Amino acid sequence: MKPRHKRLAIAGGIVCAVGIAVALVLNAFQSNLVFFYSPTQVAEHEAPAGRSFRLGGLVESGTVKRDGVHVSFIVTDTSKSVPVRYEGILPDLFKEGKGVVAQGQLQDGVFVAREVLAKHDENYMPPEAAEALKRAQQGKLANTMAKEGAR
Amino acid sequence: MIPELGHFALWLALGVAVALASVPMLGAARGRADWMAIARPAAGLQFALVAFAFGCLIAAFVGNDFSVFYVAANSNTSLPTHYRVAAVWGGHEGSMLLWLLMLTGWAFAVARFSRHLPAPVLARILSVMGVLSVGFLLFLLLTSNPFDRLPNPPLDGRDLNPLLQDPGMVFHPPMLYMGYVGLSVAFSFAVAALIGGNLDTTWARWTRPWTTVAWIFLTIGIAMGSGWAYYELGWGGWWFWDPVENASFMPWLVATALIHSLAVTEKRGSFKSWTVLLAILAFSLSLLGTFLVRSGVLSSVHAFATDPKRGLFILAFLVFVIGASLALYAWRAPKVGLGARFEWVSRETFLLANNVLLMAACGAVLLGTLYPLLLDALGMGKISVGPPYFDTVFVPLMAPLIFLIGVGPLARWKHAELPQLWRRLRWALGAAIVASLLTNWLRGHLGIVSTLGLAMAFWIVAALGVDLLDRLRPNGIVRTGLLHRARQIPRAMVGMMVAHLGIAVFIFGVTLVKSGEVERDVKMDVGDTTEVLGYTFTFRGVESLPGPNYRAAQGTLEVTREGKPVTTLRPEKRNFPVTGSTMTEAAIDAGFSRDLYVSLGEPLAGKAWIVRVYVKPFIDWIWGGCLMMAFGGFLAATDRRYRAKVRATQGATDAKVIA
Numbered sequence: 001m002k003p004r005h006k007r008l009a010i011a012g013g014i015v016c017a018v019g020i021a022v023a024l025v026l027n028a029f030q031s032n033l034v035f036f037y038s039p040t041q042v043a044e045h046e047a048p049a050g051r052s053f054r055l056g057g058l059v060e061s062g063t064v065k066r067d068g069v070h071v072s073f074i075v076t077d078t079s080k081s082v083p084v085r086y087e088g089i090l091p092d093l094f095k096e097g098k099g100v101v102a103q104g105q106l107q108d109g110v111f112v113a114r115e116v117l118a119k120h121d122e123n124y125m126p127p128e129a130a131e132a133l134k135r136a137q138q139g140k141l142a143n144t145m146a147k148e149g150a151r
Numbered sequence: 152m153i154p155e156l157g158h159f160a161l162w163l164a165l166g167v168a169v170a171l172a173s174v175p176m177l178g179a180a181r182g183r184a185d186w187m188a189i190a191r192p193a194a195g196l197q198f199a200l201v202a203f204a205f206g207c208l209i210a211a212f213v214g215n216d217f218s219v220f221y222v223a224a225n226s227n228t229s230l231p232t233h234y235r236v237a238a239v240w241g242g243h244e245g246s247m248l249l250w251l252l253m254l255t256g257w258a259f260a261v262a263r264f265s266r267h268l269p270a271p272v273l274a275r276i277l278s279v280m281g282v283l284s285v286g287f288l289l290f291l292l293l294t295s296n297p298f299d300r301l302p303n304p305p306l307d308g309r310d311l312n313p314l315l316q317d318p319g320m321v322f323h324p325p326m327l328y329m330g331y332v333g334l335s336v337a338f339s340f341a342v343a344a345l346i347g348g349n350l351d352t353t354w355a356r357w358t359r360p361w362t363t364v365a366w367i368f369l370t371i372g373i374a375m376g377s378g379w380a381y382y383e384l385g386w387g388g389w390w391f392w393d394p395v396e397n398a399s400f401m402p403w404l405v406a407t408a409l410i411h412s413l414a415v416t417e418k419r420g421s422f423k424s425w426t427v428l429l430a431i432l433a434f435s436l437s438l439l440g441t442f443l444v445r446s447g448v449l450s451s452v453h454a455f456a457t458d459p460k461r462g463l464f465i466l467a468f469l470v471f472v473i474g475a476s477l478a479l480y481a482w483r484a485p486k487v488g489l490g491a492r493f494e495w496v497s498r499e500t501f502l503l504a505n506n507v508l509l510m511a512a513c514g515a516v517l518l519g520t521l522y523p524l525l526l527d528a529l530g531m532g533k534i535s536v537g538p539p540y541f542d543t544v545f546v547p548l549m550a551p552l553i554f555l556i557g558v559g560p561l562a563r564w565k566h567a568e569l570p571q572l573w574r575r576l577r578w579a580l581g582a583a584i585v586a587s588l589l590t591n592w593l594r595g596h597l598g599i600v601s602t603l604g605l606a607m608a609f610w611i612v613a614a615l616g617v618d619l620l621d622r623l624r625p626n627g628i629v630r631t632g633l634l635h636r637a638r639q640i641p642r643a644m645v646g647m648m649v650a651h652l653g654i655a656v657f658i659f660g661v662t663l664v665k666s667g668e669v670e671r672d673v674k675m676d677v678g679d680t681t682e683v684l685g686y687t688f689t690f691r692g693v694e695s696l697p698g699p700n701y702r703a704a705q706g707t708l709e710v711t712r713e714g715k716p717v718t719t720l721r722p723e724k725r726n727f728p729v730t731g732s733t734m735t736e737a738a739i740d741a742g743f744s745r746d747l748y749v750s751l752g753e754p755l756a757g758k759a760w761i762v763r764v765y766v767k768p769f770i771d772w773i774w775g776g777c778l779m780m781a782f783g784g785f786l787a788a789t790d791r792r793y794r795a796k797v798r799a800t801q802g803a804t805d806a807k808v809i810a
Contacts, residue, residue: 006494006495009495010495010500010503013504014507017504017507017508017511018507018511021511021514021515021544021548024515024543024544024547024548025514025515025518025544027543028539028540028543028544029518029519029522029536029540031539032536032537032539032540032543033534033535033536033540034534034535034536034537035532035533035534036532036533036534036535054533054535066753066755068674068755068761069672069673069674069761087672088672088752089386089672089752089753089761089763090752090753092732092733092734092735093732093733103537
């Protein structure tokens with residue numbers, strides 16, 4: 001094979017490999033993007049049915065109910081709230097009145113969480129949860145929350 | 152007083168770094184030997200000053216000097232001493248100081264061990280490293296000074312995040328940083344070569360051991376982080392595709408590509424400009440990783456409280472370093488040339504394919520990591536890219552790479568014959584398929600994915616076996632002994648084999664964990680039992696125990712198998728009064744063929760608890776494989792042809808001393 005052909009073949013091989021990689025990536029990407037919605041958006045039916053998404057806000061005080069491995073609680077952004085069901089062990093830093101992000105699907109108005117995401121320390125508010133609160137309260141309340149969190 | 156000394160030492164270090172960044176570089180351009188001679192002592196002095204500052208910060212932590220803001224924010228009198236030392240890098244400022252210490256340390260090591268390099272080359276290399284330390288010193292001094300004082304010192308500190316109070320904290324960050332920052336050496340060698348215009352096979356030979364050593368640290372650092380997450384976070388996963396993990400994984404992928412491409416450049420003189428580009432990219436990605444982790448754009452275990460000024464500074468520095476080096480590359484690379492030619496079935500081609508696949512994988516990870524940040528920054532909504540994305544993309548990209556691991560080392564340089572390769576490897580291929588089917592049949596689990604995974608692991612082993620046999624088989628009239636032939640194999644070659652075998656072990660572990668693990672969250676009352684994969688776990692209740700700076704609720708679970716006692720596991724739930732936080736401490740019985748993993752969930756009514764009971768077959772093979780890769784790298788980096796150089800120069804200096 002002539003050098004020029006060889007180089008063409010290599011370049012072609014690279015283009016093919018890259019093309020396949022890109023196709024794979026974009027395909028996987030599309031089916032695995034997880035969008036984030038606040039309780040207000042869920043209440044306004046903006047969240048997709050039958051597709052996994054993330055829900056963030058505060059765990060409403062006094063709503064956490066445990067029955068063996070089954071837990072239920074309510075996530076609120078202080079204007080609207082969504083009931084959440086979960087099966088398993090909650091992260092250490094899950095507490096009433098604190099921020100939370102859960103990933104799962106809506107089933108008959110109840111958010112069935114497959115995963116409840118852990119925050120890593122007391123001072124930390126998941127950005128998604130903070131965002132939801134901010135949107136709901138135009139900043140005012142979120143500020144006091146953030147301060148409370150910082151204390 | 153001590154913190155002020157540390158602060159002062161950092162300013163002095165900045166002065167030295169500025170001198171290092173400019174004088175030797177100008178000296179190399181003008182051929183002034185006296186200017187170039189500054190480089191080595193300056194690198195040493197810079198390291199000494201930064202090490203002194205680091206020592207001052209350690210002293211402030213050990214001596215509980217809460218008038219220093221950073222100490223007050225990250226330590227506490229009740230914290231055990233070794234964690235007070237580790238708390239030095241428990242926050243943003245200290246970890247940047249650690250980063251700087253590593254950077255100046257690597258520069259010092261280059262100055263110390265590269266005496267045999269021509270003076271202008273060494274001067275340029277150290278100057279480039281000087282530029283990097285100027286950037287990081289400015290960052291530290293202007294935006295994140297660890298020695299800032301508090302006007303009204305508190306009586307006690309806020310304590311180190313309990314999650315970080317773990318032996319992993321003592322080793323994981325320094326290891327990872329050694330790797331991250333070690334890539335700056337390859338970067339500096341590349342930039343210096345571009346400036347000087349002398350990029351030849353000797354350049355590749357000088358760069359190789361440094362790159363390999365940095366890669367070893369990166370490999371160990373990532374493996375340790377993964378192991379730490381496994382036993383500390385309490386939910387038994389070992390890799391989460393968390394953006395911060397990705398930030399360390401991307402430089403690893405590129406560094407792996409770089410190691411392979413450097414091999415081609417050294418042996419055959421090909422791929423020159425590509426190798427230089429990889430060296431630049433590898434370090435750029437470690438800078439990007441620093442930016443992602445330290446700027447607080449990510450929500451993750453590793454993100455610290457943030458100040459937008461810091462993110463902006465690192466971003467500006469990132470743009471400067473990447474932009475300048477790529478511009479230099481665009482300007483000078485055409486002069487470098489492409490190097491020797493090769494046929495399209497040859498080891499070069501296989502290594503090129505390796506590089507393309509690794510870079511494609513890196514690109515896919517980069518997309519998954521940056522895209523959500525980009526959307527968020529543009530105000531187009533919040534999304535996240537979950538682990539399924541990375542799994543679906545990564546596996547198909549890695550499969551051909553694994554196949555090439557078997558073929559590449561058997562192919563000749565420059566020109567190889569496909570029929571001959573096929574003749575040598577067909578038995579390996581058959582053996583791999585039979586072995587994987589047999590293994591899956593024996594453990595009674597016939598999945599397509601797990602069979603493929605096992606086949607890949609066995610394929611690497613079988614192909615390595617063929618390679619080794621060919622090297623050991625006497626093929627001349629002179630029949631030398633087997634041992635003698637084994638000794639003839641160069642150490643670097645043995646290193647490559649060990650590292651590749653490490654990949655096989657890793658894949659074997661991953662496949663068996665993914666397909667065979669059982670995770671169960673169960674409600675357990677005192678005396679309750681649950682059975683997982685033949686192991687019977689009996690819950691014996693929870694009692695309260697005091698710790699050095701926490702109170703623990705310690706559970707007891709007895710494990711039996713077929714009536715015989717296996718072990719007793721004591722998972723804990725720890726409560727840290729200073730931060731008011733709770734930590735889960737899993738109990739793990741690690742074994743050759745399985746881990747028994749138990750952690751406490753939450754207390755229920757009465758004495759019952761929710762307990763996580765996991766059995767993870769062959770999970771330790773994952774980290775074992777990583778350690779083998781690192782050990783293979785160690786063998787390759789200490790090959791005789793690199794040591795000979797050092798010994799020769801050392802001999803010369805010794806002779807001088809005697810004279």
